[in-house]
Amino acid sequence: TQLLEQSPQFLSIQEGENLTVYCNSSSVFSSLQWYRQEPGEGPVLLVTVVTGGEVKKLKRLTFQFGDARKDSSLHITAAQPGDTGLYLCAGESNSGYALNFGKGTSLLVTP
Amino acid sequence: SAVISQKPSRDICQRGTSLTIQCQVDSQVTMMFWYRQQPGQSLTLIATANQGSEATYESGFVIDKFPISRPNLTFSTLTVSNMSPEDSSIYLCSATTGSGYTFGSGTRLTVV
Numbered sequence: 001t002q003l004l005e006q007s008p009q010f011l012s013i014q015e016g017e018n019l020t021v022y023c024n025s026s027s028v029f030s031s032l033q034w035y036r037q038e039p040g041e042g043p044v045l046l047v048t049v050v051t052g053g054e055v056k057k058l059k060r061l062t063f064q065f066g067d068a069r070k071d072s073s074l075h076i077t078a079a080q081p082g083d084t085g086l087y088l089c090a091g092e093s094n095s096g097y098a099l100n101f102g103k104g105t106s107l108l109v110t111p
Numbered sequence: 112s113a114v115i116s117q118k119p120s121r122d123i124c125q126r127g128t129s130l131t132i133q134c135q136v137d138s139q140v141t142m143m144f145w146y147r148q149q150p151g152q153s154l155t156l157i158a159t160a161n162q163g164s165e166a167t168y169e170s171g172f173v174i175d176k177f178p179i180s181r182p183n184l185t186f187s188t189l190t191v192s193n194m195s196p197e198d199s200s201i202y203l204c205s206a207t208t209g210s211g212y213t214f215g216s217g218t219r220l221t222v223v
Contacts, residue, residue, distance in 0.1 A: 006153075033212070040120075042203055042214030043154070045112075086151060090212075097159075098144045099205075099212060104153045 003027075004091055006102030014110055016078050021105045023089035024071040032065055032072045033099065035088040043088055046074075079109045113138045113206055117215030124194055124222050131190045132218045134204035139184035144205040145177070148217070154203065160187050194222045 005024045013019055023032065031050045035043035047056050049065035049072060056063045060083075062075040076083055086106050090099035114137045124130050134143065142161055146154040158166040158179055166179040180188045191198050199222045204215045 039150070040216065040219070042115075042117075042205075042216045044214075045211065048211070088153060097142070098156050101154045104151070106151050 004089055004100055004102035006089055006105055008105060009103060010106050010108075012108045012110070013079055015080055017109075019076050019079055019107070021074040021087055021089075021107075022071070023073065023102050025091060026070065027091070027093070028069050029091035029093055029100075030069075031092045032069070033090045033092065034063055034072070034074055035090060037086040037088060079107075081109045081111055083107060084109050112211050113140055113208055113213045115204060115206055115213055115215040117204055117218060119218055120216065121219040122221070124220065126195050126222055128194055129190055129192045130194065130220060131188050132202055132204070133188050134186070134206075134215050136185045136206050136213075138208070140206040140208050141184070142207050143181060143187045144207075145179060145187075145189045146203045146205065148201045148203060150201065157189070157202075191220065194220075196222045198222050 007022050031048050033048045034046045036046055037043040047063045052067045052069045054065045060077045064073045086104050088104045089102040116135045118133055144159050145157040147157055148154045156169050157172045158168045160166045160179050160181040162181045162184050176192055178190045201217045201219050203217045206213050
């Protein structure tokens, strides 16, 4: 199992602040995915990054894949209470095989 | 992407009994996975289920405790056998078509 270190584990911020979540590994992944999960629901895919150095934007969310495809970051600009949830990074070592999940970042955005 | 219906969504069970969780996918999928998740924490892979072959279990999980069926390309079940309070958790199924991963909404199991 390839380990993914995700930080911070918990984050509590006020509405309007910016934040960054990090996902690091010593292993190379063919792709890395970010999910958001709300209580009582399964993880929902936000983005998949495949190419080293790739940057993807999803409204106020910016995702970056490291050049060596071992790490990734998620940056949220002007966080809103609706961003509250558990954010999970997951690495895919081989297509179609089970994902390796980071420990997750529990984000709370207060008004 | 595929949509997964998972049931039950939650259950409270007596220790020593067994619970079978079902996942139905709205399209044929090559591989399905079963995970366990403590509330607010990450997902731990239990096993990978391919149609027509026995499931492959991760370290720490055994077939006698977590038997899995995969009778066709759209359906799978996970049974949690001889339950104890330590089995209280959220159980999730997932599927991949090769172009992405989809998750069920989870089964919150409480063993009393």
